Amino acid sequence: MKTIEVCLTPDLIHQHDLKGKIVVVVDVFRATSCIVTGLANEVEAIKPVGEVDEVKALGKEGYLMAGERGGIKIPEFDMGNSPFEYQADQVKGKKIAISTTNGSQAIIKSEGADEIIIGAFLNLESVAEYVLQSKSNVLIHCAGWKGTPNLEDTLFAGALIDECAEEMKTVGDSALVAHQVYIANHENLFGIAKQSSHAERLSGFGIEEDLEFCMTESEYQVVPRLVAGELIV
């Protein structure tokens, strides 16, 4: 039976063996929700990078510049970290370079895996189908918040485990914990996610619509994959 495990924050990724695995990177609020939304809305490719300066350099090569630090759009960038910006007509057919507090870092720290794909509630069902059809074992890499576990990514990990439970065996207690938290709250995901530290931090920014959209299950049927440093579908 294939296995599925969970890393609750990039600060614990050293505890996991990435080799031979599909890594599903998730940053529900909001990087991977943006990536899924963009690639479902005809963005050509999204390049995750660690540093703001790398985004600026790519901007000179024609990429749209996207990113935030601490939930706030970086000045002079074309776009921030709201999924609605990734649905706009202006982004269709374009390439985007993105750097975010947590999501980009988790993608970069997943290097060494056989395959890196992007998960969010917005493409939950498609990710589940994808990993179930693959022959590889699965690691869900939660972006968390500055190195600490967060609630919304843990909920996503639990939701994906739930989708795969009949055909995969969980490995490690982080997977059990995530699954339990999801089972206890699956009928009120947005309600519990609103209690998360991240939602609390962002509550002053007037983006409740963003958060509600990010908690929508399986709105899109795309599975972004990292190929040669860029996310495509």
Added chain:
Amino acid sequence: MKTIEVCLTPDLIHQHDLKGKIVVVVDVFRATSCIVTGLANEVEAIKPVGEVDEVKALGKEGYLMAGERGGIKIPEFDMGNSPFEYQADQVKGKKIAISTTNGSQAIIKSEGADEIIIGAFLNLESVAEYVLQSKSNVLIHCAGWKGTPNLEDTLFAGALIDECAEEMKTVGDSALVAHQVYIANHENLFGIAKQSSHAERLSGFGIEEDLEFCMTESEYQVVPRLVAGELIV
């Protein structure tokens, strides 16, 4: 309002500020359950150390030598890591030096806190009373398993948060996650704890009675505190 936060594994302790806090160290299976049991049964003091050789050196000074690696008693030691060994007549009035895979390390890594105390389900209520009466904020430091979070320590963190919920505010999502896992399973703690990786690893050792005992709530009314490098009540 005082705050209560959770560190799910010693590998994340760098994310927390220990200064001014009471740290509650927990390693349910089985180090802190042993420590609570011993000090409730007239052991004079228990000295946690990192290395096996340090225990041996203390053995020459008259300490009983206790410890395990990977769940197995260290050869030539007086005792391993079963709470029942810490109830025996031979230990009364004695000092014990102990080194375990996870628990001792978590105690050592809590250095810098205002106060370090020992928690387990066995003394849950007494620990709750103790931290509620204190003026300091609280950090629950889960020993986990070799740097990864584990289910049973997370359950304890959730249980202690539940006891303190009316008078303390949780900080950070690890506390929310732990609380949710506890709420979802509080009527069947031993049932869910048996599914943990640690219980699975130990299942070949014939110690189900140990695990069941460790999940017993508030059997003892002691709160071990670290004073000058030794745990006493």
